[in-house]
Amino acid sequence: MRDFHRPGRSAVFAGNGMCATSHPLAAHAAIDILKSGGNAMDAAIAGAILLGLCEPQMTGIGGDCFVLFSPPGSNDIKAMNGSGCAPSAQSAAEMRSRGLTHVPEYSAEAVTVPGAIDAFCQLSNDWGKLGLEALLAPAIDYAEKGVPVAPRVALDWAGLTSKLHVSAQKDYLVHGKAPLPGDMFFAPKQAKVLRQIAAKGRDGFYRGEVADDMVQSLAALGGAHQLSDFANQHAFYTDPIRGTYHGVDLVEHPPNGQGATAILLLNILSHFDLAALAPFDARRTHIETEATKLAYQARNAIIADPANTAGLEQMLSVEFARKLADEISLTSASQTPSQIIEAVHKDTIYITVVDQDRMSVSLIYSIFHGFGSGLASKNYGILFQNRGAGFNLIPNHPNELKGGVRPMHTIIPGMLCDAGKPIMPFGVMGGQYQPTGHARVISNILDFGLSPQDAIDAPRSFFDNGTLKLERGYEQKVVQELADLGHAVTQDIEPIGGAQAIRILQNGVLEGASDPRKDGCALGY
Numbered sequence: 001m002r003d004f005h006r007p008g009r010s011a012v013f014a015g016n017g018m019c020a021t022s023h024p025l026a027a028h029a030a031i032d033i034l035k036s037g038g039n040a041m042d043a044a045i046a047g048a049i050l051l052g053l054c055e056p057q058m059t060g061i062g063g064d065c066f067v068l069f070s071p072p073g074s075n076d077i078k079a080m081n082g083s084g085c086a087p088s089a090q091s092a093a094e095m096r097s098r099g100l101t102h103v104p105e106y107s108a109e110a111v112t113v114p115g116a117i118d119a120f121c122q123l124s125n126d127w128g129k130l131g132l133e134a135l136l137a138p139a140i141d142y143a144e145k146g147v148p149v150a151p152r153v154a155l156d157w158a159g160l161t162s163k164l165h166v167s168a169q170k171d172y173l174v175h176g177k178a179p180l181p182g183d184m185f186f187a188p189k190q191a192k193v194l195r196q197i198a199a200k201g202r203d204g205f206y207r208g209e210v211a212d213d214m215v216q217s218l219a220a221l222g223g224a225h226q227l228s229d230f231a232n233q234h235a236f237y238t239d240p241i242r243g244t245y246h247g248v249d250l251v252e253h254p255p256n257g258q259g260a261t262a263i264l265l266l267n268i269l270s271h272f273d274l275a276a277l278a279p280f281d282a283r284r285t286h287i288e289t290e291a292t293k294l295a296y297q298a299r300n301a302i303i304a305d306p307a308n309t310a311g312l313e314q315m316l317s318v319e320f321a322r323k324l325a326d327e328i329s330l331t332s333a334s335q336t337p338s339q340i341i342e343a344v345h346k347d348t349i350y351i352t353v354v355d356q357d358r359m360s361v362s363l364i365y366s367i368f369h370g371f372g373s374g375l376a377s378k379n380y381g382i383l384f385q386n387r388g389a390g391f392n393l394i395p396n397h398p399n400e401l402k403g404g405v406r407p408m409h410t411i412i413p414g415m416l417c418d419a420g421k422p423i424m425p426f427g428v429m430g431g432q433y434q435p436t437g438h439a440r441v442i443s444n445i446l447d448f449g450l451s452p453q454d455a456i457d458a459p460r461s462f463f464d465n466g467t468l469k470l471e472r473g474y475e476q477k478v479v480q481e482l483a484d485l486g487h488a489v490t491q492d493i494e495p496i497g498g499a500q501a502i503r504i505l506q507n508g509v510l511e512g513a514s515d516p517r518k519d520g521c522a523l524g525y
Contacts, residue, residue, distance in 0.1 A: 014524020082119025108223030173380035267321030350427035430497025
């Protein structure tokens, strides 16, 4: 129970259906879909598409998605991989021949084929009730009539304007500048694209004039993309992966997402009695930080395109986690090369919906960096993701850039299950932080008995590029103790990530939680 004398956010409880996401307009649209006869899949898709307009710096139709969901009346959990491939004509060898050592982040060479729209079309057709025309209607309406810019969105936007290429500035600046809170953002060109998708399904995006616009624009910007790359893009169903922490199952999306990293991290933490510690003291944060270093080092060596499964079994191995746990010193920070964890990218949206039949959807959708590649198509203003920057150019590395393959992804939806039954779809935004975020939220709940809302509100830390970043919610005594252990500590940071969750209580009531670090909320009915 929170202290009602102090600022905070109450959990939201409802009996019929609920949505939790990072923008209130999207949450409201999702609830409207549920009330109009749609199910959780319909609501999640409608809300996600709208989030591309409410938070265009975070996501959009030029991006990728991953989805976990449980069908109505079933405890099964299914996974959809909505990530796109590198252009078939692209190769790491050619880029190395030009002296490149990494994929340039803000270039057409970093643009992979958008995968989310095909995933949404498949999921709507296979699992939804209302059809694409109904699901895209809220986003089309807001694209034409405008979305008032929310405070956190405005803050992010102001810090990212320099990332916008001239091809995107006319569509993603308001009067040549970043908008202020309350300013209106219009996207009439995107409304035209969404109308084509509503009428023609995936072919309205991956074939015809919209695809022509994307390919021609990318070619003019130096890309190797071809119409066939877009026509051949297909999302696909896959099998989730699982780990167990304190008897509760954590279900994650398999590679090319980094969900296995969260499972490995929790397996490492299971070898320490965290519950005997204070939840936000230096010892708990130190152990989590050291485990993060080890888990991410394994991630960087192993996770790649879904066809490359070598090493996944090791990442999920309890024995491997035990060996890593044995490497952790309780009295000093390890000295780890700074390149083990790449710079954190916070630019992602997450939405979760549970409906009256207790169908649960956990959906994450992103363009990777803030405003993605910074490039947009000429005619329709489609902002391109730069997910290709997730590849490396190391010869024979599992995650080496190759034409027609998918890069390692940072975005991961999550789901908790108890006794085989889904009990909490959840997600933690924040790019590279996400596995650590999953582990932190789950540990807050299972080790320390926090409610989902309290677990999300709690202060966060993250080891990033050689530095231990601590939110200002940590006491200064704890900050000093971590520095004394040898951590290079800073609190001069932005808030770390964001999170949303819906817990299904034993009596069937839905408990929604939403991160105050974002503009969003949980709404139920």
